[in-house]
Amino acid sequence: MPEGRIVKAISGFYYVRTPKADIQCRARGVFKKRKWSPLVGDLVTFEETENGEGWVTDIHPRKTELIRPPIANVEQAVVVGSLRQPELSFDLLDRFLVHAEREGLEILICLSKVDLVDDPKKLIDRVRGIYDPAGYPILTTSVEKDTGIDELKKELSGKLSVFAGQSGVGKSSLLNSILPSLGLETGEVSRKLGRGRHTTRQIELLDLPGSGQVADTPGFSQLSFTGMEETELSACFPEIALRAPRCKFRSCLHKNEPSCAVLEACDKGEIDKGRHQRYLQFLEEINDNRRY
Ligand SMILES: Nc1nc2c(ncn2[C@@H]2O[C@H](COP(=O)(O)OP(=O)(O)OP(=O)(O)O)[C@@H](O)[C@H]2O)c(=O)[nH]1
Ligand SMILES: [Mg+2]
Ligand SMILES: [Zn+2]
Known part of the structure; x- marks a missing residue:
């Protein structure tokens, strides 16, 4: 039976990428009964139907599984935090880092929108002082000034990565800079609230040129530790x-x-x-x- 990777999930449909095409699949009821549902990133076996669609019949064992954003088999987490608009939230950054560490993911911290700070060195050095002892690599980027984009591209190459971070930090904008043909939707940050507008609604796994895949995800504003000891x-x-x-x-x-x-x-x-x-x-x- 054919196999592929789920690249998108929308209202009960799973889009399974195969070398030939993306196949729109549903999942067998048995998954629901076992409270086990397919995730974006899952490698699955499916059964083709006559109309060119399919049924997911098996989910292959997961290497990793993140709960927020819900995605399977990623190897690297790119945690994006903007220096301004919205202000960098160390609380949210650390919450996500805990989840990524728990899954044993490689971690890259990306400080975005450096063009919005007059003297970014001071702030960047402060952030480095906080995360160097943890050993996290830090990359600074600006899509306006085309800073750090090539480095980011290199870090993504050949891996399955997920972009995570608050709404409005510029995750989709960064991916558009890396892959201009994507044309992902981006949204203004609300001036009044200083927050993003939750522009990206779905997790989507995108193919990178050469090798590697990266998932754009909706921004989060809360992250708890349910189920953790x-x-x-x-x-x-x-x-x-x-x-x-x-x-x-x-x-x-x-x-x-x-x-x-x-x-x-x-x-x-x-x-x-x-x-x-x-x-x-x-x-x-x-x-x-x-x-x-
Ligand atoms: N000045 C500046 N603005 C940026 C930069 N990157 C993104 N922006 C702006 O920030 C806003 C939010 O960008 P998005 O890419 O939609 O942010 P996101 O993280 O994908 O947000 P969600 O999809 O809501 O989670 C947009 O108005 C972008 O134009 C940057 O490097 N510099
Ligand atoms: Mg987005
Ligand atoms: Zn102690």
């Missing part, structure tokens, strides 16, 4: 995970325990205090989830 969180902060083995207590949660190597690194400025604070905030949220 307290003890899992520190592994999703690389700079914390690195030091945790040197804490006195194996069960250390790096809150206020004695001889905590993480707290010591924070005091010495080796770990950014804001990152640690957000770690504590997320820890509290995970605890609250368990209580209710």
